[in-house]
Amino acid sequence: MDAALKDLSKLENLTHLSRASSYVQRSPLASTSGKGKSTSSIEESLDGLLASLRDVKERLEAGTASEEDVANVCKIIEERKKEVDERQKEIYSTLGKVGKALDKKFTSAVPESPHLFTSEASQEALLRTVALHFLRTGQFSTAETFFETHFEIPEESRTQFVELHTVLTALRRSDIQPALSWCERKREFLNERGSPLEFFLHRSQFIRLLLASSPPNSMAALAYAQEKLVPMVTKYGDDIYRLLACLAYVPLSRLQHSPYADLASPALHMELEPMFATEYCASLGMSRQVPLRVVCNIGGGGALARIEKGRKVMRERKSEWSQTDELPIEIPLPPENRYHSIFACPVSKEQATDANPPMMMECGHVVAKDSLQKLCKPQGRVKCPYCPQESHLAKALQVYF
Template sequence: MEMESLPNGNSGGSDSGSATPVGSIAGLTPVASKLSHLAESLKLEHQFLRVPFEHLKKSMRANQRIVEKEMNAVMSSVVEAADRDLMSNEEAVQHLTSLVSRLQGLKRKLEEGSRTEHLQVQKCRVRFDHLDEVEVENSSEWNNTRLKRILVDYMLRLSYYDTAMRLAESSNIQDLVDIDVFLDAKKVIDALQNKEVTPALAWCAENRSRLKKSKSKFEFQLRLQEFVELVRAENNLRAITYARKYLAPWGATHMKELQRVMATLAFKSNTECATYKVLFEPKQWDYLVEQFKQEFCKLYGMTLEPLLNIHLQAGLSALKTPFCYEDDCTKEDPLSHESFRKLALPLPFSKQHHSKLVCYITKELMDTENPPLVLPNGYVYSTKALEQMAKKNDGKITCPRTGVVCNFTDLVKAFIS
């Protein structure tokens, strides 16, 4: 037999058809098993900590650039004044007033930047504290919060910003989600959907060093699209000037793409040649939007797929067996539903081992006729044994190995294929 889904590793069983009492090979107490499960869950929280940290680094770099730019300007102005031989009192006062005004402006910017950095540091601290709160006792509440975080992430990626913000506010998890980061990205996405590249180019300029390190082609693709739009408007002279200024520097690394787009000057926007016609199609803007989303996720250390998709795929893959797609698949199996089958279609089947599952109480084989039931403490026994126990004890079940008492209605069925 193959065990499709049993919690906490307390199901037992052995390979090659040998009979083993259920739960005998687990060797873990329920508490230890839950702690192990929580520890594994924390390994999935890389994005949770990485995003606010990257946002903080970006703010710090921006503030540093402002300081360097303003201080260089002030120092240049001071040196220029010192080099002048003659300066009237009036000019000197005016010059000093200008410098003071500039330094006061810098002070205001630094104060604002400091507040922003402080808020982002607070967000990092809140997230560390949230991860530190994981305990067996409150794991249900903690997992519920994580589910809401995953749903907010999914909504933000699909541009349901208002719904995401309402869920975050109603659940009081604003510091545990990345709404502010996605709202920054929204400005670029909206502009690209309106066929404007200026905000996207500004974003590339802000993150040029990071994009260069990852060998990103996004800025080049934006420049190509801007060139194509000039050709579409039949402004060829301006297009050639633009190409010399912005496209020529990319020639050493992207010559083929450059040659192809330059040929549009001869073929025009109404060409029927498939090679060049595709460059003028509106879907090119959709490609830019998708490319920006990928570059944005890479920059902040996010997964390219929404976290909800990743968790669903992992769960469905673990449940997926050939039996799930047969007509006599039990209706209690999640993959008996068409919607789940469709989601699981591209996923691999879970790795299964042939085992015989034997009830610890009755020593009888557990199969589809006598399926295993899972107690709240994670231990598993056959339906037949637990039904007999419930009849004798007014619906109460006592785990023969731990002494835990629960109601028969609290049991959960595990699926065997």
């Protein structure tokens, strides 16, 4: 977008009187040729031409004009015409650059589609999505206004999101107690998910206690570890031993240049907020990402434009992909927006799943696990369908896409 704004600013300067290039004052009949020629705007060139013509007219009427003055009139007209042509060419060239920059940034118009939210159920779903978006993103005053005019959310849902943002605000102030209280109430749920949230909260508090004073208060940190971390040693033994071992490298100046430098990083505490938000939303049966934001980022970020362009091209070439309105278009997505495997086995043509993951053979080719087992020969040898090399079944590695 910077290129378009730069060209637009240049176009404005070329066409705006007050910002146009300065016109060097000179004698009306003076020649503009040579190295000292100045760059004038169209208005300035025309004004200079009129001034020259008026001057010649006045001299002719007064009888003081020489033959040389009259002969220079045609020369002045040609020079001014050349100046105007140059400025016009520059304006049209810049205007073309602005259009190209805008076309490059906004590749095509947003596709037109029939009204999707016509039924009462779909309208209610849309309003609920917008209402939950306001609550989930902490825009409570906006949500209240929205509820007054459009939709009503149960009081329980409002209370839950208020609690979420209260805890997040406390974490931002380095207060982990509200988050720990929630973890204690939801410990069974967190254990089922294998979430390390509670341990990360205690780890953050341990590091804060250790580095909060100068010199470091190791005894307070050790007492906290004895009370909160030791009961978790069965599950997080290696991490807890690292926390205790880092005591040998305090204060902070030494810890930052030790094998435990990661424990001194501010990221250790910054990751608590998104992790808590993820677990809290999971406990409510919601996705870890804000749905409305994901839709706008992906659709408005280029997906709709790519789809519309693909449809237009295939319509013009009359090369429809299938009867089910499918398009052979790849939409690039960041890793956090990939919700399923993008690998399809080249042998079975089936999409990979958790039960049938992609497996890479020693030769580097990848097939689904079921296909790999079907290709397996006696003694655990696998004949690759794409090259003459044989691989060992036991040496096949699971890969992720």
